[in-house]
Amino acid sequence: MNLSTALEHAAAKQGGKVAYHFLDQTATYEELNMAVHRFASGLKALGIEQGDHLALITGNSPQFIISLYGALRAGATVIPINPLYSPEEISYIVQNADAKAVILLDILVPLANKIDQTLPFVEHYIVCEMNEERTKEKQPEEFSIYKKMKTFSKVMDIGLQPFHPPAVSEDDTAVILYTSGTTGKPKGAMLSHKNLYSNARDIGSYLQFSEKDRIITVLPMFHVFCLSVCLNAPLISGATMIIFPKFSPKEIFAQAKQHQATVFAGVPTMYNFLYQSGEGHSEDFASLRLCISGGSSMPVALLENFEKKFNVKISEGYGLSEASPVTTFNPLDRPRKAGSIGCSIMNVENKIVNEMGEELPAGEVGELVVRGPNVMKGYYKHPEDTSAAIKDGWLYTGDLARRDEEGYFYIVDRKKDLIIVGGYNVYPREVEEVLYNHPDVVEAAVLGVPDPNYGEAVLAFVVPKNKELNKENLMDYCRRRLADYKLPQQIEFLEELPKNTTGKILRRALKKQVLQN
Known part of the structure; x- marks a missing residue:
């Protein structure tokens, strides 16, 4: 298959069933x-x-x-x-x-x-x-x-x-997805027919997709998140897609209500725009049985605020292009844990390892590695990079994470984004979580910059909700919630943060801006 x-x-099986709605078009x-x-x-x-x-x-x-x-x-x-x-x-x-x-x-x-x-x-x-x-x-x-x-x-x-x-053949290459190229020229992850089909099947099964579902497909189709979760999984499940040519909070609310959508999938930035827009109401999303978040870590404050406003539950998951992409989701038959990317989906194994590749016990931070039928064949024309990424059948994600006693995983940060201040590890996400909790902060991003005394220092970029927020008040807020070495040494206010087309905040663009200045 x-x-x-x-x-x-x-x-x-169901030739007359609607496969998709797109603007004024419908197809069975x-x-x-x-x-x-x-x-x-x-x-x-x-x-x-x-x-x-x-x-x-x-x-x-x-x-x-x-x-x-x-x-x-x-x-x-x-x-x-x-x-x-x-x-x-x-x-x-x-x-x-x-x-x-x-x-x-x-x-x-x-x-x-x-x-x-x-x-x-x-x-x-x-x-x-x-x-x-x-x-x-x-x-x-x-x-x-x-x-x-x-x-x-x-x-x-x-x-x-x-x-x-x-x-x-199931091992033939079906799709080559080029990574974003954060460390140089993009590389093409070769995904086989088996990789894509197995992940779409397991996503659909884990999230209980069926022919009764009507799934909002607004994430970019060229991106692996949409490709598998909002396109392939719905089609092999017999569901209906509500396709949007572009993201618009007003249209999302209107179409969700009109078509009685049952599933919405988006990246944290989309949830933030929906929450901040002031246009939608809980009745617009009354038909939703499931909201899905992925692409990057969702701040817990945003998750809780969104759920409270729209009376829905968000299931956060995790994936990467090289894994077709999904490896974990918060389960539907057990409690959702805020801040967690959930548990391993069926047929996929996740574990946390140290620098030697040895599995770490629950609670310890290490690199997240993945194994399963969804893991790519390798990088197109890059055998050395393939060997570095896949070792003994395990895909090394480059993400730092931990696992709790119940098998829920938590992303701590990207391995390359780790900030080391005077020998102490600072994970940008934990500082961002504090900033997002401030009622006058819309968005935040944290990165490390060179420091002559401590090696690196924490720099925060913040989009304020109003002009009343100032750096001194925000620093005082952080001091009450963070250890001294984790405190931002500088805070920059911006009108918006740079993002890619999937809505992911681009730390590398911010770092480039800092270096140029």
């Missing part, structure tokens, strides 16, 4: 499966063979789903890419991934035309026509890549002929 065959089974499972089959056939007609690589650069849309599942059905490997990346970032990934075709938004055609000379392997650009007026503004003939261009609808049209999908 793989994702493509799972979709076929769902279509055979039978219609979605037929579209996927036609697109796979169209790719074959273009000369896309089993094992070829396709870059997918679109936003949240039916075209993303049809392209992804169509390519997988054709036996190709998909490389999802953030459409907001710079030309240099997109060029690097497409080139490094040896992509033979690129599926892209119409608005990105000028960019593709600009970087095409750096992409020797690309033979086809499949353009998703998202805006007819914009398409008319420039005639395709103006672009040097015109002869390589096909519209998405054209590929669908030529896919009407009979098509017999190739046999796909």
